[in-house]
Amino acid sequence: MTDAPRPDPFADATPDIVAEAAAVFAACRHGALATIAPGDGWPQATRVGLAPVGRFRGLILVSALAAHTAALRADPRCSLLVGEAGKGDPLAHKRLTLKCRAREIFREDAEGYAVARAAYLSAQPKAKLYIDLGDFALMALAPESVSFNGGFGRAARIEGEMLAG
Amino acid sequence: MTDAPRPDPFADATPDIVAEAAAVFAACRHGALATIAPGDGWPQATRVGLAPVGRFRGLILVSALAAHTAALRADPRCSLLVGEAGKGDPLAHKRLTLKCRAREIFREDAEGYAVARAAYLSAQPKAKLYIDLGDFALMALAPESVSFNGGFGRAARIEGEMLAG
Numbered sequence: 001m002t003d004a005p006r007p008d009p010f011a012d013a014t015p016d017i018v019a020e021a022a023a024v025f026a027a028c029r030h031g032a033l034a035t036i037a038p039g040d041g042w043p044q045a046t047r048v049g050l051a052p053v054g055r056f057r058g059l060i061l062v063s064a065l066a067a068h069t070a071a072l073r074a075d076p077r078c079s080l081l082v083g084e085a086g087k088g089d090p091l092a093h094k095r096l097t098l099k100c101r102a103r104e105i106f107r108e109d110a111e112g113y114a115v116a117r118a119a120y121l122s123a124q125p126k127a128k129l130y131i132d133l134g135d136f137a138l139m140a141l142a143p144e145s146v147s148f149n150g151g152f153g154r155a156a157r158i159e160g161e162m163l164a165g
Numbered sequence: 166m167t168d169a170p171r172p173d174p175f176a177d178a179t180p181d182i183v184a185e186a187a188a189v190f191a192a193c194r195h196g197a198l199a200t201i202a203p204g205d206g207w208p209q210a211t212r213v214g215l216a217p218v219g220r221f222r223g224l225i226l227v228s229a230l231a232a233h234t235a236a237l238r239a240d241p242r243c244s245l246l247v248g249e250a251g252k253g254d255p256l257a258h259k260r261l262t263l264k265c266r267a268r269e270i271f272r273e274d275a276e277g278y279a280v281a282r283a284a285y286l287s288a289q290p291k292a293k294l295y296i297d298l299g300d301f302a303l304m305a306l307a308p309e310s311v312s313f314n315g316g317f318g319r320a321a322r323i324e325g326e327m328l329a330g
Contacts, residue, residue, distance in 0.1 A: 034244070036201070036208050042242050045245060089214070090212060130317075
């Protein structure tokens with residue numbers, strides 16, 4: 001290990017790259033969510049169902065019994081990995097890591113909840129079997145930055161105004 | 166939110182459940198790794214190629230340019246999510262979250278490195294194109310515990326002696 005500065009492997013994103021990354025995100029219906037366990041601060045990776053609702057913005061439906069729910073209520077900082085690994089070398093396929101913040105959408109916010117519920121069910125129709133159970137909660141993920149990896153040597157960081165669609 | 170204790174949704178694992186979870190893990194060739202970013206402590210989810218090398222033990226090959234590599238060198242605590250989401254409801258499919266610790270296998274440890282290199286390439290033959298580049302490193306993931314989710318209502322935690330195969 002060295003303290004010397006490393007070159008940043010992420011190129012500035014071009015509009016074409018941003019559009020390519022946004023298309024990958026828009027097609028995703030699940031992701032791997034990284035959160036911090038409230039007990040011991042260990043990172044934890046768990047699966048979440050995802051409804052993309054805007055450029056790099058998504059809704060997740062979480063169970064109160066799942067580890068990520070307690071984690072996000074204690075610390076909303078999270079990260080979402082999306083993109084299918086496909087066949088062959090898993091690192092040759094496009095994926096995105098979103099650095100994001102989760103915000104719970106409470107049922108008491110009747111109008112906001114109704115919109116979010118409809119948007120989630122539009123992407124995840126099978127969730128109608130359980131979305132209305134009291135143990136489930138909807139959370140909105142808002143991006144702080146996105147790291148796009150389009151395969152070997154095709155990495156770009158998407159920040160600031162480029163996050164808005 | 167409440168401070169009342171929640172029921173633990175994870176049942177004690179039976180030998181059948183452990184075998185089922187071990188089979189899911191053994192079939193995986195990639196996963197989502199959760200690490201903690203050294204700069205701001207944010208969790209980050211990234212894709213890694215995986216070579217299972219024992220019950221709930223795996224090797225990952227990481228690039229020095231990837232965010233998880235610097236993170237693991239600063240803090241070896243990590244979590245690996247494996248299991249395909251498949252079609253339909255992404256939460257209906259089997260997956261595992263491993264709480265684990267990463268240990269780098271250095272090239273200076275010639276015999277250990279040769280064994281790990283061969284094991285990784287056996288699972289990931291396409292990696293022979295880049296495994297020997299100086300920027301890549303092999304790390305071993307050792308489990309502290311495993312959370313198995315076999316679909317709705319089928320969760321189990323695997324700990325202690327049940328982690329050994």
